[in-house]
Amino acid sequence: xxxxxxSPRHEVTEMGQEVTLRCKLISGHNSLFWYRQxxxxxxxxxxxxxxxxxxxxxxxxxDRFSAKMPNASFxxxxxxxxxxxxxxVYFCASSFPFGGILGDTGELxxxxxxxxxxx
Amino acid sequence: xxxxxxxxxxLSVPEGAIVSLNCTYxxxxxxxxxxxxxxxxxxxxxxMYTYSSGNKEDGRFTAQVDKSSKYxxxxxxxxxxxxxxxxxxxxxxxxxxxxxxxxxxxGTILTxxx
Numbered sequence: 001x002x003x004x005x006x007s008p009r010h011e012v013t014e015m016g017q018e019v020t021l022r023c024k025l026i027s028g029h030n031s032l033f034w035y036r037q038x039x040x041x042x043x044x045x046x047x048x049x050x051x052x053x054x055x056x057x058x059x060x061x062x063d064r065f066s067a068k069m070p071n072a073s074f075x076x077x078x079x080x081x082x083x084x085x086x087x088x089v090y091f092c093a094s095s096f097p098f099g100g101i102l103g104d105t106g107e108l109x110x111x112x113x114x115x116x117x118x119x
Numbered sequence: 120x121x122x123x124x125x126x127x128x129x130l131s132v133p134e135g136a137i138v139s140l141n142c143t144y145x146x147x148x149x150x151x152x153x154x155x156x157x158x159x160x161x162x163x164x165x166x167m168y169t170y171s172s173g174n175k176e177d178g179r180f181t182a183q184v185d186k187s188s189k190y191x192x193x194x195x196x197x198x199x200x201x202x203x204x205x206x207x208x209x210x211x212x213x214x215x216x217x218x219x220x221x222x223x224x225x226g227t228i229l230t231x232x233x
Contacts, residue, residue: 042223043223043226044223045220045221091163107165108165109164110164112160112161113162
């Protein structure tokens with residue numbers, strides 16, 4: 001399996017522009033997580049889905065951020081309008097169904113990240 | 120105060136040294152404790168996993184959890200240059216909507232020099 005696939009790997013945009021980050025889950029996984037990583041704050045959970053349904057979006061910083069999971073294998077994270085403080089590496093991760101290999105925990109399989117720079 | 124505290128380092132050691140990495144946490148609901156390793160410009164990958172208190176050993180790596188002190192550790196024996204990476208502790212509570220919801224430490228940057 002190719003693993004979690006994220007695109008774009010790098011994005012440089014200007015303040016006010018819309019940014020869309022994309023993620024393809026590993027086949028057979030049913031949970032999807034979006035994390036943001038910065039030097040100052042480390043890895044922060046933004047939102048996660050289980051069976052395409054958003055379970056917890058308490059980490060989404062503002063209404064400028066939105067995430068969708070239109071089908072079982074694909075998700076998008078959109079920022080509109082983008083601001084310089086949104087600059088970070090955004091990771092998508094997926095995991096096995098509840099009660100899988102690691103039981104309640106669900107090992108997370110991360111993509112390689114999308115590095116966003118907002119000027 | 121963050122739920123999980125981890126000294127970001129950086130930590131630099133000579134090849135062959137024993138490395139000790141630590142995290143403290145405040146949420147007593149955490150039951151699952153993990154260590155992820157992240158190489159530069161890559162996503163984190165699971166290194167060790169422990170449920171509740173106790174020790175777990177895997178080759179050169181040993182994970183320890185002391186729930187009474189809310190303290191977890193990762194030991195690396197005979198460290199190698201290939202161990203140079205950022206090590207992130209991660210924790211989660213059990214079941215329900217907490218499933219898979221990991222809270223990460225800030226990560227410790229480790230460099231093992233030949």
